[in-house]
Amino acid sequence: MVKMEDYAGGTPAWCPGCGNFAILVALRRALVDLDLEPYRVLMVSDIGQAGKLPHYTRGNVLNVLHGRTLPAAIGAKIANPELTVIGVAGDGGSYGEGGNHFLHALRYNHDITHLVHNNQVYALTRGQTSPTSDPGYVTRTTPQGAPTPINPITLAIIGGASWVGRGFAGDINHLVQLITRGIQHKGFALVDILQPCPTFNRKNTFAWYRERVYKLEEDETYDPTDKMMAFSKAVEWGDRIPIGVIYQAERPTFGDYLFPSGAEPLVKQKLDPFSIAPLLEEFV
Amino acid sequence: MVKMEDYAGGTPAWCPGCGNFAILVALRRALVDLDLEPYRVLMVSDIGQAGKLPHYTRGNVLNVLHGRTLPAAIGAKIANPELTVIGVAGDGGSYGEGGNHFLHALRYNHDITHLVHNNQVYALTRGQTSPTSDPGYVTRTTPQGAPTPINPITLAIIGGASWVGRGFAGDINHLVQLITRGIQHKGFALVDILQPCPTFNRKNTFAWYRERVYKLEEDETYDPTDKMMAFSKAVEWGDRIPIGVIYQAERPTFGDYLFPSGAEPLVKQKLDPFSIAPLLEEFV
Amino acid sequence: MVDFDFMVGGEAGQGVQSISQVLGKTFTRGGYHVFADQDYESRIRGGHSFSKIRVKNEPVLAVAEPVHMLIALNKETVDLHRAELVSQGAIVYDSERVTFAVQDPLFYGVPLERLAVERGGNKIMMNSVALGAAIGLVNYDFNLLAQVLTEQFAGRGTVAENNVEAARGGYQYVREYYSKYGMEIKVMGSSRRMLLTGNDAIALGALAAGCKFMAGYPMTPSTPILEYLAGKAGDFGLAVVQPEDEISVINMVIGAAFAGARAMTATSGGGFCLMVEGLGLAGMTETPIVVVEGQRPGPAIGLPTRMEQGDLEFVIHASHGEFPRAVLAPATVEDAFYLTTKAFNLAEKYQTPVIILNDHYLATCYSTVDKFDLSRVNIERGDILSEEEVAKQGEYKRHQITESGISPRALPLTKGALVVTDADEHDEEGHLIESAEIRTQMVLKRQRKEKGIKQEIGQPWLYGPRRAETTLVGWGSTYGPLREAVDILRKEGQDVNLLHLNELWPFPSETVSEVLDGAKRSFVVENNATGQLAHLLRAETGKKITGKILKFDGRPFSPMHIVGELKKEVS
Amino acid sequence: MVDFDFMVGGEAGQGVQSISQVLGKTFTRGGYHVFADQDYESRIRGGHSFSKIRVKNEPVLAVAEPVHMLIALNKETVDLHRAELVSQGAIVYDSERVTFAVQDPLFYGVPLERLAVERGGNKIMMNSVALGAAIGLVNYDFNLLAQVLTEQFAGRGTVAENNVEAARGGYQYVREYYSKYGMEIKVMGSSRRMLLTGNDAIALGALAAGCKFMAGYPMTPSTPILEYLAGKAGDFGLAVVQPEDEISVINMVIGAAFAGARAMTATSGGGFCLMVEGLGLAGMTETPIVVVEGQRPGPAIGLPTRMEQGDLEFVIHASHGEFPRAVLAPATVEDAFYLTTKAFNLAEKYQTPVIILNDHYLATCYSTVDKFDLSRVNIERGDILSEEEVAKQGEYKRHQITESGISPRALPLTKGALVVTDADEHDEEGHLIESAEIRTQMVLKRQRKEKGIKQEIGQPWLYGPRRAETTLVGWGSTYGPLREAVDILRKEGQDVNLLHLNELWPFPSETVSEVLDGAKRSFVVENNATGQLAHLLRAETGKKITGKILKFDGRPFSPMHIVGELKKEVS
Numbered sequence A, B: 001m002v003k004m005e006d007y008a009g010g011t012p013a014w015c016p017g018c019g020n021f022a023i024l025v026a027l028r029r030a031l032v033d034l035d036l037e038p039y040r041v042l043m044v045s046d047i048g049q050a051g052k053l054p055h056y057t058r059g060n061v062l063n064v065l066h067g068r069t070l071p072a073a074i075g076a077k078i079a080n081p082e083l084t085v086i087g088v089a090g091d092g093g094s095y096g097e098g099g100n101h102f103l104h105a106l107r108y109n110h111d112i113t114h115l116v117h118n119n120q121v122y123a124l125t126r127g128q129t130s131p132t133s134d135p136g137y138v139t140r141t142t143p144q145g146a147p148t149p150i151n152p153i154t155l156a157i158i159g160g161a162s163w164v165g166r167g168f169a170g171d172i173n174h175l176v177q178l179i180t181r182g183i184q185h186k187g188f189a190l191v192d193i194l195q196p197c198p199t200f201n202r203k204n205t206f207a208w209y210r211e212r213v214y215k216l217e218e219d220e221t222y223d224p225t226d227k228m229m230a231f232s233k234a235v236e237w238g239d240r241i242p243i244g245v246i247y248q249a250e251r252p253t254f255g256d257y258l259f260p261s262g263a264e265p266l267v268k269q270k271l272d273p274f275s276i277a278p279l280l281e282e283f284v
Numbered sequence C, D: 001m002v003d004f005d006f007m008v009g010g011e012a013g014q015g016v017q018s019i020s021q022v023l024g025k026t027f028t029r030g031g032y033h034v035f036a037d038q039d040y041e042s043r044i045r046g047g048h049s050f051s052k053i054r055v056k057n058e059p060v061l062a063v064a065e066p067v068h069m070l071i072a073l074n075k076e077t078v079d080l081h082r083a084e085l086v087s088q089g090a091i092v093y094d095s096e097r098v099t100f101a102v103q104d105p106l107f108y109g110v111p112l113e114r115l116a117v118e119r120g121g122n123k124i125m126m127n128s129v130a131l132g133a134a135i136g137l138v139n140y141d142f143n144l145l146a147q148v149l150t151e152q153f154a155g156r157g158t159v160a161e162n163n164v165e166a167a168r169g170g171y172q173y174v175r176e177y178y179s180k181y182g183m184e185i186k187v188m189g190s191s192r193r194m195l196l197t198g199n200d201a202i203a204l205g206a207l208a209a210g211c212k213f214m215a216g217y218p219m220t221p222s223t224p225i226l227e228y229l230a231g232k233a234g235d236f237g238l239a240v241v242q243p244e245d246e247i248s249v250i251n252m253v254i255g256a257a258f259a260g261a262r263a264m265t266a267t268s269g270g271g272f273c274l275m276v277e278g279l280g281l282a283g284m285t286e287t288p289i290v291v292v293e294g295q296r297p298g299p300a301i302g303l304p305t306r307m308e309q310g311d312l313e314f315v316i317h318a319s320h321g322e323f324p325r326a327v328l329a330p331a332t333v334e335d336a337f338y339l340t341t342k343a344f345n346l347a348e349k350y351q352t353p354v355i356i357l358n359d360h361y362l363a364t365c366y367s368t369v370d371k372f373d374l375s376r377v378n379i380e381r382g383d384i385l386s387e388e389e390v391a392k393q394g395e396y397k398r399h400q401i402t403e404s405g406i407s408p409r410a411l412p413l414t415k416g417a418l419v420v421t422d423a424d425e426h427d428e429e430g431h432l433i434e435s436a437e438i439r440t441q442m443v444l445k446r447q448r449k450e451k452g453i454k455q456e457i458g459q460p461w462l463y464g465p466r467r468a469e470t471t472l473v474g475w476g477s478t479y480g481p482l483r484e485a486v487d488i489l490r491k492e493g494q495d496v497n498l499l500h501l502n503e504l505w506p507f508p509s510e511t512v513s514e515v516l517d518g519a520k521r522s523f524v525v526e527n528n529a530t531g532q533l534a535h536l537l538r539a540e541t542g543k544k545i546t547g548k549i550l551k552f553d554g555r556p557f558s559p560m561h562i563v564g565e566l567k568k569e570v571s
């Protein structure tokens, strides 16, 4: 049985009161609940406050360039599908610098879980606007206020993600459930997490979110497999903000697509130069 | 009065039967209809068969790197809003290599018109899969058939584009209208054009499209300002494919956002080193 | 003579940098010269950061080794830096929150937090209390501090007033309890010199040069340039945008420059990597752009908030294919301003990219500088044809082949001219070609521009005698420490001079060769692990440098470190 | 002795390349050696493209200047290339579709299109008719051609048969009408040698080396590597993916390599630009990756389907910061195969990126090559710890500091080991740090790996005597033309040798210095405009090359061109 101590790591370098602490605890608890030993888990993260998370727990870790979490995670998953691969990144890395990877990961349906610490700001670089900053929010690079943001939830649903959830760092128990389900899902699971950054985001605070979030799980009529219903929830933002599993569907993963009849994990295959002998004949 | 000859350019290096010829004619006619002299127009294009178009007509031309049409066009438009800026690119450049720029151009609502020659294939590089290849379509890089594509029309509507149209290279008159309206629109106008590539796309031919396309303009109940209606048309693909203005809305452009109280075009401003004298005091 | 070093240390978030800046301004106003550096971690709160602030009665371009006063915002600062203090030094710390096992005679306890609350109303103002205490200990003029604080917090209601009161609390406390502290800094006079960082100087340089378009994606150490310009965009009618990524950035800059606006960006090595393809596009389309590359330790993310000079050869060879470019690496804060204005001129005159190779050290250190002489800033836009000129000339060809390699520009929307350019190889009209002959002509045309640029490249700076037994060779921001090292060594009787390069490419081979010919031995001093200047210099001149003094731990050189390393080398 | 040059020319889409390949295979099977190059435009239909196919009774590595037979699929081909024909030459053309004002005695008209329709059923088969005619004119064995065509179209129903019949039509026509044509090529024997391009060789090398993950984004000239591997993915259990862009590509490759698969990509300069930041990430995280960079003329898009060696210095210095890498530039098609297998070994043994610097010429030219000796291919994966080894060793540290600089790898999902790495500077465990000491240690550790790589770098090839008055210095794919140029010059009595570099970085300075010391004068021969090897060589050895023979028109060197240029230089 895996225990919380198995996932004890270094001391976080985050600010007191940062929403990231809750996400760290929730991820650790989810992994414990799933009884996954750390050596079975690969966390891929990028640069930003979010990206530091893997250093504060245990597991295999590939920390990459800002915005490149997804391609690195995808490469690793294709090479060894037996790894549980979890992406960890910020809103800037995921939707800004890494926006193209995000867009295309949605349609390919890679079997990885992507946690986005969405604090609606570039935190590690000290508070510039991010693609999810609320419109009008003033930052040092947008003295006139931020422009129209993107909505990662609608994009994910429309773009082809097979599992889309939104969590809130202010509700750990709910977040544990959400991350657990995301990891269990076979296919690309986006977990967009509302993460207050008390230092640089003075608007979207714990209190601000608490007043607004409500759980989809509490609405019995809500059916996350209904795309149009999911879409109507996805566009909600402002007075009421839904959290929970917003959308889910079953469709073949990229692994299924790549090797329809299955294949030995690439990393386990034998390397044999003589295997190419028949190919040489093609060139005679 | 501007005439068709004003827009006569070099001899196209396209294959006989290519859909690009019709797009070239349509663009020229639209510019003539709009009575825009060539020196008022800036065509920004990238690398690919589509990207060669500006060489075959007249105007100011900035031909850039594969996938980079949009940022270059945006930079030019911000610097000189008096230019009519038209982006010309393929599906690969627009939605693959340039996917991130596309995603973000939607939300910023730059006042440019972007023509995508969507042949659902990488043509200039000789026939690899593109982000819009029909699923299962076999190319040299996808012997197992192409994976799930993106739908640029839904993405554009959801992503915030204020004007979204789809044209067909097999219907020039309709295409002329569409491009004209796109250019007239104040804000980001995406004109996705179904462009048969007889050489590398043996599936989506003129005949294939002809059997399927129908004009939204012919349906009197269709209201492109109704987002949900637009969305329901946007997801149509297969037996019936709508062309025409799919979505339109009015919202402030990026120029309005950047200079809410207006500004002299950047290129017309006087450069004066002494203007910074007051700033030096800040550092005393 | 006054040559006094403060050091302030604490956690990220306690205002170390702000103390350092206010202290610097306060002494600058009193006629002193200040140089301050910044050492901080890549985190927002906690950890340890510190700054040295050197105050001197004559120009100063580096911090010195010994510390005279340590302003400790937490206990760790004392533990870490106690040993760096001179024997007569002072440690200002919060006597009510921090206790030490051994009570040191240098300890000057001040109830920082209590006074902050009592006088300012908020414990966050303990940094102002500390400022007051520091000023008080050296018996400097409190009014100058009060002035600076007031301006610093102008427009924020009672905040300014409260901070001044907090500072006054610290000031009065030390005047009362520690009036017999030995070292004094008297006001020398009144000065309107500026105190600013390399980043500030570059941002101001860009504005002075008429930069009208700035696109940037945040990246340490260059983010402040983007932020400063964003703050001035409204007033100066320039467009400042933060797009989705650095690829978008560089291509927007190219678009804006093509349309006719002076355009730039600022990034670090990682962001620059993403701009490399665009750099070549600017080269091919002959579009004038300015790119600031603020180096930090690599590869990859490396040490985001630290110092390195590891990108020299990368930047000179960046992008596939061959095209002319200029690379300028400012030596001082002042140099950063003037070189930035020069960068825009070179870019437009030669229609090609110009790179300002900055680094974390110069980007973040504060230096006292005379007000920039704006009459020295010329705006040379090169050949841009008006409508009339176009009409006179007949058919306009964007890439006309000329002897200088420079083709007159016309800007789009010039009646009579169609401005056509292509990322592919093209003919004079800008249309794509396959011809071997035209290709050759176009390569040669672009190459000829390099000759012109080379003539405009400033000569390396020589400090000390023209010939010396030992020549130190440096580049970029190490100038200050190197210069001081030469002073120290010469005072000790050693025959040393300094050859310093701040305009690096096209490489000023002749002067470098000549100076090295006069030296018995030569040493490059570089903040990197391989000696990139030595490598480049050998490629350009054939000369082999005797030895390399290298440092690649993410920290800048200090003069004494250079002196020490050189002695090891030549002993 | 047979040394016969065919040239085939026509529009894009007429099958020039396919004729060249089939002709090449046909003669290779008869015991000859073939070398064929490709000249084509960046378009799919129309324009002009051509190929030279040289057939020799002994090994051949370049095409020669004079053409013995011109196979003209259109009139333009005759107009453009008539002058290149030897006086005894022949021009095969469609006598019913093309007419010429002056009827040349060399004209061998064949009703290509008519025979294609009559015999093959489709005018598209006129290229097969032309093939038959060419074989017939030189009175070669038609059966060999029929064999090759049959295999070429295998699995496509009657297409194979129809093409053979079309070819037979051409063959019979010329045997009937032109049986007295003077030059013959007799079958020499039977051979199972291969005919393949540099791209083919690299793709096969990757498969032989056990590459299990290939990500690529199409870009000339490297696309065929991606396409070939995609075609074999199913059979060889390797994953081949075409992601959204090159940034995704390189980071996927890094992810796959980190997880433990041998992983690679192939691109050109423009795509490589976008991979540069990832290259540094591989350096920092010590992840073994192989990147093929197929050069073409730059900057920017340049001439997409043409030849240049303009990226040498870029590739050696690419990415900010400093880390070890290897750069291998295959000299021949055969070399491309073995160097590719070596690239994977170097990458894994030294856990760092290895770049195969290919170019458009080598990528696309066909060469007769002995079957690759698969027993020469060793798979050396370096230190990878098993579960047992990890258990024995105790705590696993991914970036353990060692004398060689190499830290034993464990792959994720090895029980007992947590594999942790970071794009930031990190400690032995892989966790990010701020410490100056650890930073220094880690930089030195990575740097030490370069020593190991340097020892494995093969020595430059020396052709001709060890010492000569004139030494030509080349690198990469120019080996064939250079070697032949040396042969020509030596036959003329000149004392010339060739120093050729195919393993370029770490630079083999010692041998290069030694050989140059023996030469009175030396000339680099490079397909670029600045002489990048000369620059690099001087940086590494201090030696100044006497002169540069440069070509940058997008076309490869021919032996005679080199001979001519050298004579100009030394006269």
Ligand SMILES: Cc1ncc(C[n+]2csc(CCOP(=O)(O)OP(=O)(O)O)c2C)c(N)n1
Pocket: A047, A048, A049, A050, A051, A065, A066, A089, A090, A091, A092, A093, A094, A117, A119, A121, A122, A123, A124, A125, A130, C217, C218, C219, C220, C246, C270, C271, C274, C301
């Ligand atoms: C290519 C590149 N550009 C910019 C940076 C600088 N950078 C580091 S973190 C960051 C923003 C992080 O924002 P986000 O991803 O939202 O993470 P957060 O810090 O808010 O958790 C940026 C721009 C970088 N490291 N690399």
Ligand SMILES: Cc1ncc(C[n+]2csc(CCOP(=O)(O)OP(=O)(O)O)c2C)c(N)n1
Pocket: B047, B048, B049, B050, B051, B065, B066, B089, B090, B091, B092, B093, B094, B117, B119, B121, B122, B123, B124, B125, B130, D217, D218, D219, D220, D246, D270, D271, D274, D301
């Ligand atoms: C960075 C980069 N990667 C790849 C290429 C090669 N390339 C040129 S055109 C093209 C694909 C073009 O496809 P698309 O945009 O759909 O245009 P089409 O030719 O189909 O009109 C590619 C991959 C390039 N020029 N630059």
Ligand code: SF4
Pocket: A013, A014, A015, A017, A018, A019, A020, A049, A119, A123, A124, A196, A197, A198, A199, A200, C044, C045
């Ligand atoms: S800056 Fe914001 S996101 Fe970063 S650690 Fe502090 S509170 Fe958290």
Ligand code: SF4
Pocket: B013, B014, B015, B017, B018, B019, B020, B049, B119, B123, B124, B196, B197, B198, B199, B200, D044, D045
């Ligand atoms: S390859 Fe396709 S897109 Fe390109 S010119 Fe030919 S038909 Fe048109």
Ligand SMILES: [Mg+2]
Pocket: A048, A090, A091, A092, A117, A118, A119, A120, A121, A122, A123, A130
């Ligand atoms: Mg964020």
Ligand SMILES: [Mg+2]
Pocket: B048, B090, B091, B092, B117, B118, B119, B120, B121, B122, B123, B130
């Ligand atoms: Mg296309």
